[in-house]
Amino acid sequence: MSEERPHDMGGMSGFGPVIAEANEPVFHDRWEQRVFAMVLAMAAWRKWTLDASRFNRESLPADMYKALSYYQIWLAALVTQMLDAKLINPQELETGQADGPPATPPLTADRVRGALSRGGPSSRDTGRKPAFAIGQKVCARRFGETLEMRLPEYARGRTGVIEQFHGNHVYPDTNAFDLGENPQPLYGVRFAATDLWWGKQADPRHSVRLDLWEDYLEPA
Amino acid sequence: MAHDDPEPDLTALHLGQRVDQLETLLVDKGLVDRAALDAIVDVYENEVGPRNGAKVVARAWTDPAYKQRLLADGPAAIAELGFAGRQSEHLVVVENGPKVHNLIVCTLCSCYPWALLGLPPVWYKSAPYRSRAVIDPRGVLADFGTVLDEDVEIRVWDSSAEIRYLVLPERPAETAGLSEDQLADLVSRDAMIGVAKASNP
Incomplete structure (x- = not known):
């Protein structure tokens, strides 16, 4: 687990099995x-x-x-x-x-x-057109100049395919720091397990979808 | 924690007292209304929970036109049943089939479709689930006693933005005569996250 991003745990090992509590209350205390x-x-x-x-x-x-x-x-x-x-x-x-x-x-x-x-929708009707097309191959950015705070480490540098365009959504990397909403295109991107993992986890029957903002992506 | 750290020691035993003190402070300062806090708790303890999602699933199982609307525009379709709101503003419903199984996770935090499932269980927010769901979904399903046929494709949805996902499970066989209410009884929270299938009657 990255010391800078302790929450970014997708794909990490060593946490043991998932243990569900029977008849779990909504709050424990x-x-x-x-x-x-x-x-x-x-x-x-x-x-x-x-x-x-x-x-x-x-x-x-x-x-x-x-x-x-x-x-x-x-x-x-x-x-x-x-x-x-x-x-x-x-x-x-x-x-x-x-x-x-x-x-x-x-x-x-x-x-x-x-x-x-x-609720509080995060979509904004700005009319901005998406730069990427459905079906287009894209590459998630590696660690770069900005945080890309909602881009999990396991997908960085990996190639995926644009599957959905969700419209323009508030950009967390500025909105979290009072730098404005700066809405931009948000995409559903499919990553094949064979492009994310190694060994037996690179299972051709398995894929992962992430919702990623345009600035998190580059043409592949 | 360093001794000069100004943050309170949150691991202290007296967490309950500390939280009570903070609540009293916020009430005294007029920052929160105590009755509003009670109302928020009441909503998520008593009004908003997985029964909402189960009703949506049961309707989709019995009304093909509703199912099409649900898959095409989740927020509008759940609003038809009176469900909407926080953490489900951008809802996408994904459908299981004989050869496709969907699984929902939030590896970065705990994003979850509150308006349909209520607040997430502890395991959904835990490191074991968040770490493994994306790399070893079959292993995670096995932790829940759920086994899929070898040739079933698994699609894992990692809720990294504000889109929230709900799994539409497969309708169990031999449920033709059941009412919508009876069908909803077969739809568990876990089936709508994708770690289980809908129950047999």
Whole structure:
């Protein structure tokens, strides 16, 4: 696992079997419920984007990312984002005592269901035409000048085929850093297992699809 | 963690107390409405879950025209049944067949079609599943006791952007007389992720 990208684990070995819990509850503890709900409710302030939240969770130190549970990671990123956005200050976090007059929460109980059922689409009708055609061979970029934050390591430098054009979507590599949405073409790209893996995993009966932005791709 | 690290020690035993303190702080500061937090939890504990997806699958099994609409435009088709929203805004439904099996994963995080399946189970978010689904899908299916014929093609969908996927499982044999509700009972969350098949009646 890359120390810089501990979350980027597709194709890694050594984690053991998948173990499903029978009759698993939606949340395992009350604090998980509260963290989940706080993350969604605080997003209503629109001080950060979903891409920024993912980036914050995924840029925790690798040893921390591996040691923490899922909702602990959400909590750590939420605290960092609230501090960075100056919605809370370190002293308040330490003492639990609010410093200053109260604000008005943007998300009230009566608006929760409407907000959740509306969601937040990431497509943008910009009219930009896709540079790649359905059926065209493309190569996913190797580590380059930018992060390509949603391009898994296992696909980098690999050749695939454009299978779908999803329209123009918000570009996470700028949207995560307050550099704008910069929507661009998003494609469904099929990679044959024989082009991704070696040995018995290079199974001709198996393929992987990824959704990749135009800047993640080059003509093959 | 370094002693001078300003971040709270999240691995501490008193996580529950720490989270309560944070919630109280956010409520006192007027940053969140406590009733809104309760409502969010209620939605995902009691209203939005795999039963939604199962209803969509059962409708697709019984109404060929609906199935065509579902495969062509997922968000519009689920909206017909009153399902829509967060983490399913860009839904693509992929259909299993005798020679094709689909499997959904998010190797980078935990992307999942919330509006149809609710929140993902722990195993879906875990390193074993995220690491292996793309390289050894047959091995992962075996962990769930699911065995495919040798000649079945597996398509793994790694949800790397905001497109969310749902597997339309094959309708089990000998279900001709069942109602939509009875059919929905055969459709598990795991079948709609692709780690299982729909159950036999």
